[in-house]
Amino acid sequence: MDRDLVEQARKGDREAFAVLVHQVSDSLYSVAYRILRDTGLAEDVLQNALVLAWRRLPKLRDLDRFEAWIHRILVHACYDESQRTRSWRGSVTVLPIELAGVTDETSQIADRDELERAFRWLTIEQRAVFVLHHYLGLPLVEVAELLGIPAGTVRSRLHYATRSLRVAIEAGAAIPVTEGRLA
Amino acid sequence: MSDDRTIERSARDWLELGPTQAPDHAVEAALRTIAMTSQERDLRIPWRFPAMNPLARIAVLVTIAIVAVGAGLYLTRPDDSRVGPQASLSPTLIPSMPAPSQTAARLAPLPDGTYTGRAIKISDIIASINATSWLSRKDKDYLLTAPFAQPDKSTFTVYFVLDRRAYTIGFTVDGVSEVDSRATASFLDGHTLLLQENYPGGPLQTRVGIAVEGSTVNLTLLSHPTPDNLATDRFIGELLYGAGPFTRRP
Numbered sequence: 368m369d370r371d372l373v374e375q376a377r378k379g380d381r382e383a384f385a386v387l388v389h390q391v392s393d394s395l396y397s398v399a400y401r402i403l404r405d406t407g408l409a410e411d412v413l414q415n416a417l418v419l420a421w422r423r424l425p426k427l428r429d430l431d432r433f434e435a436w437i438h439r440i441l442v443h444a445c446y447d448e449s450q451r452t453r454s455w456r457g458s459v460t461v462l463p464i465e466l467a468g469v470t471d472e473t474s475q476i477a478d479r480d481e482l483e484r485a486f487r488w489l490t491i492e493q494r495a496v497f498v499l500h501h502y503l504g505l506p507l508v509e510v511a512e513l514l515g516i517p518a519g520t521v522r523s524r525l526h527y528a529t530r531s532l533r534v535a536i537e538a539g540a541a542i543p544v545t546e547g548r549l550a
Numbered sequence: 551m552s553d554d555r556t557i558e559r560s561a562r563d564w565l566e567l568g569p570t571q572a573p574d575h576a577v578e579a580a581l582r583t584i585a586m587t588s589q590e591r592d593l594r595i596p597w598r599f600p601a602m603n604p605l606a607r608i609a610v611l612v613t614i615a616i617v618a619v620g621a622g623l624y625l626t627r628p629d630d631s632r633v634g635p636q637a638s639l640s641p642t643l644i645p646s647m648p649a650p651s652q653t654a655a656r657l658a659p660l661p662d663g664t665y666t667g668r669a670i671k672i673s674d675i676i677a678s679i680n681a682t683s684w685l686s687r688k689d690k691d692y693l694l695t696a697p698f699a700q701p702d703k704s705t706f707t708v709y710f711v712l713d714r715r716a717y718t719i720g721f722t723v724d725g726v727s728e729v730d731s732r733a734t735a736s737f738l739d740g741h742t743l744l745l746q747e748n749y750p751g752g753p754l755q756t757r758v759g760i761a762v763e764g765s766t767v768n769l770t771l772l773s774h775p776t777p778d779n780l781a782t783d784r785f786i787g788e789l790l791y792g793a794g795p796f797t798r799r800p
């Protein structure tokens with residue numbers, strides 16, 4: 368990320384910020400989609416995050432942390448969006464999948480469907496940690512820094528996310544697992 | 551697909567699926583909104599930066615005001631610490647006092663609360679900017695971009711929330727908070743404060759005189775907070791000090 372561009376944008380240069388937007392928007396959108404699992408919501412969140420980042424940019428202290436900073440804004444925008452659209456989580460239709468006798472390709476599709484359904488049972492905070500770690504490939508410490516939470520919390524959320532996915536898949540995506548219920 | 555490692559591996563593969571490019575229409579819509587959106591002001595206290603904007607200058611002066619108010623409250627508190635140790639006092643406050651500045655720094659348990667200056671009409675501020683003869687046209691244009699000169703707003707008020715030597719400061723325009731910041735201070739003597747800010751270039755020091763009048767405090771800037779002594783700084787300083795006296799509200 369070009370530090371000079373960030374500095375110019377911080378001083379109010381919209382053209383500089385537009386360049387930054389084009390550099391980060393693909394990553395932001397990809398993360399938002401994977402957290403929210405909805406292209407329309409991801410677009411809304413992307414737009415909100417970009418506008419909010421522009422407004423708050425003068426308060427950015429460490430220009431070298433721009434990319435992490437704007438991803439943090441995006442994740443919080445995802446949190447806000449999930450609160451507004453909380454009902455979608457409960458509206459997931461659970462469809463039974465018959466796995467016996469299917470081909471490998473069909474089995475893979477079935478696995479994806481299982482994951483899709485199971486993922487929707489995760490809390491938004493668990494999803495964020497899961498995506499940042501497994502999709503962006505950020506180490507847990509960097510996820511913690513990006514989200515502004517303790518590394519132990521990140522580790523815990525990731526642990527419960529993984530176990531929740533496993534339990535939900537085994538149960539046919541019918542049973543959500545909340546943090547603290549598992550040993 | 552049952553153990554955690556298999557789940558993670560499958561989930562990573564699954565996460566790779568899906569869109570990886572932001573739709574152009576979404577990005578363009580955001581940029582159109584940004585074109586009509588102002589940035590929030592940063593009122594940190596970088597008074598060593600000559601290109602500091604009016605809002606940053608306000609932060610400098612608000613910080614000084616807060617320190618001075620705190621000093622005033624300190625000076626008006628019951629003087630029990632000067633007659634001997636109290637059971638409730640910290641061991642650091644017993645009479646074997648070290649140097650005055652160190653003493654003052656320790657003796658700053660000021661009452662917590664919200665402190666508010668008087669409300670100032672923004673229309674009056676704008677009129678004052680335009681009528682001040684020692685401001686150049688460029689200075690006036692500069693000041694008229696500040697939040698205290700927004701023609702569609704009506705009232706400007708300085709406020710702060712004090713928690714001993716740490717405090718959050720800010721101001722409101724029509725009751726809406728614009729920013730906040732933090733600072734610390736110590737007493738040089740009974741009438742002078744030393745304000746210290748830590749910045750990458752080193753600690754910044756400014757002295758402020760205080761005058762208590764009943765339950766309120768007025769301030770005097772003894773050393774200018776900015777090295778360049780700009781006319782705009784002077785105007786903002788006078789505006790800020792004119793926002794007093796400051797009164798504590800629990």
